[in-house]
Amino acid sequence: MAKRRTKTRTHKKVSEEELAKIPRSMVIRLGSSIRNHSLTQLVKDFRNVMQPHTAVNLRERKTNKLKDFIVMAGPLGVSDLFIFNQSEETGNISLRIGKMPRGPTLQFKINTYSLMKDVRLILKHPKSVGRDSIEMRNPPLLVLNGFLSKMNELEHHEKLMITVFQNMFPPIQPQSTNVGGIKRVLMLNKDPVTGNIELRHYAINTKLVEETRNIKKLINSHHNPKKNIPNLSKNKDISELVLDPYSVGGVTSDSEVEDDAIVEIKNEENNILKKKNATAPTEDDPMGEQAEEETNTAPSTKKRAIKLTELGPRINMTLVKIEEGLLGSSKTIYHANIEKSDKDIKALEKRHQELQKIKSERRTKQQENVKAKLAKKEAKKARREARKNGEVVEDDKDDESSSESDDDKPEIKPEDYENDSDLYSDVEN
Structure with a gap:
């Protein structure tokens, strides 16, 4: 498409x-x-x-x-x-x-x-x-x-x-x-x-309600490109199309419309005066206001019938x-089907607060563990950089023994601990 x-x-x-x-x-x-x-x-x-x-x-x-x-x-x-x-x-x-x-x-x-x-x-x-x-x-x-x-x-x-x-x-x-x-x-x-x-x-x-059937065809053909323009080959003047109901297809009764479904719609036009259409000042109209009054048009109203189709x-x-x-x-x-007493509601509120407290405690504990592990890893990296530069660092033996195992471990990131959906595996929902 x-x-x-x-x-x-x-x-x-x-x-x-x-x-x-x-x-x-x-x-x-x-x-x-x-x-x-x-x-x-x-x-x-x-x-x-x-x-x-x-x-x-x-x-x-x-x-x-x-x-x-x-x-x-x-x-x-x-x-x-x-x-x-x-x-x-x-x-x-x-x-x-x-x-x-x-x-x-x-x-x-x-x-x-x-x-x-x-x-x-x-x-x-x-x-x-x-x-x-x-x-x-x-x-x-x-x-x-x-x-x-x-x-x-x-x-x-x-x-x-x-x-x-x-x-x-x-x-x-x-x-x-x-x-x-x-x-x-x-x-x-x-x-x-x-x-x-x-x-x-x-x-x-x-x-449209007020217009005739022939006028409706012209309006629909203008707004909808798929609609065909009425055949005007047999007409000599536009008045035959507007006044003669038999000019296009004869008279066919449209579906009756209820009075409650008819509404009036105001079509307000933009009253903008273009410079090229403005007249030059004259003795009768020194400010050129006459041209502005002619271009302003009052809002028109049209009646339309509204219908809903499911x-x-x-x-x-x-x-x-x-x-x-x-x-x-x-x-x-x-x-809608279960009603609880005030005592049951208070018990549920207390239980809900306990679960929220457990959740917050475990989350804070996880964040502290992550920070401690990241700090320990950064300290190890700093000691390795110092050894490469020829500086004397304490606990070299512990670093050499644990260097191989630390390289094999995956990198720990704080984002890995954001999801705590499995924290309540041992708590009743």
């Missing part, structure tokens, strides 16, 4: 700071024992939903572990991890959303789901959208329905869930965001009775638990 052309004079370049603020995601699937082709396709469909700031061509291997993706997420600037997994015992499918780099992690149970190809089958007029289409160039508009509008009335876990959902996509700036660039909608609808969350994905279609996939899920850390054996903040 040819490379997309980038404008050099009018294209606005994004700074590195703005690029760093854009949320980037990675959608993966773990578990190689169960061959579920439908779940594999669901992962691919969900990557289309998260476009364009996601790894679309990511390929998982059987040997890949979750730790591998977490390690690679940092250099790539990934802020969200979406992990689909199917249990070997029960066969239930779960979705975990982890915020990089320190959490939290939200775990959902997927009750039902439908793929994009299944959604196309049930629609009368489906819309085929590929991963390279124009709709996928910008992130979708996130719509939360069914969640309480007042944040003070929400519980702590619901506030956290809403915050995670809102930070999946870049925030919309009303002053600078191009409304015409928003081509998709991602709706998350919460059922107030059951608490299930329904995920739907739509494409936004706009349609793209898929559909996912019905339920929040199970929220963990404090990132995709690991960390403290559980919320659990």
Whole structure:
């Protein structure tokens, strides 16, 4: 496929700071024992939903572990991890959303789901959208329905869930965001009775309302190069095309549009007076203000009908638990099925503090050992350099006996001791 052309004079370049603020995601699937082709396709469909700031061509291997993706997420600037997994015992499918780099992690149970190809089958007029289409160039508009509008009335876990959902996509700036660039909608609808969350994905279609059918064809052919210009060979004047409804293909009734779907859009034009069009000062207009008044135009309004076409996939899920850390054996903040008393919560807090204390003590001890070994090695190197220069150094015999064994040992680096994931092999998780 040819490379997309980038404008050099009018294209606005994004700074590195703005690029760093854009949320980037990675959608993966773990578990190689169960061959579920439908779940594999669901992962691919969900990557289309998260476009364009996601790894679309990511390929998982059987040997890949979750730790591998977490390690690679940092250099790539990934802020969200979406992990689909199917249990070997029960066969239930779960979705975990982890915020990089320190959490939290939200775990959902997927009750039902439908793929994009299944959604196309049930629609009368489906819309085929590929991963390279124009709709996928910008992130979708996130719509939360069914969640309480007042944040003070929400519980702590619901506030956290809403915050995670809102930070999946870049925030919309009303002053600078191009409304015409928003081509998709991602709706998350919460059922107030059951608490299930329904995920739907739509494409936004706009349609002119006030113009006639022939004018619409001219406008569409101007904006879309793939549209053909109407055949005007039988017309003698442009008025026949505009006024005569039978000039191009006869009268065909367009689909009726509901009044609620019609909105007015203001088209503000840049009122810039060019120097070459400015008139010279005269007696009636000494400052040349008359030319400026003629060039200024008032903003015009157009009516357009908005229609949503579902793209898929559909996912019905339920929040199970929220963990404090990132995709690991960390403290559980919320659990939908298990309720603990205050005594149990205090015991878990005490146990968690003890584990953190043990972890910090072992880390400091490791750092001290590394520093001592590096200092000892540097001292040995200094003594060897002194002997080469002919200086008298103490403990020559000990250095000569241990020189051969020290050369065979690998070089110790502080980076080798940064990963302490195996420190808790003898501690219960």
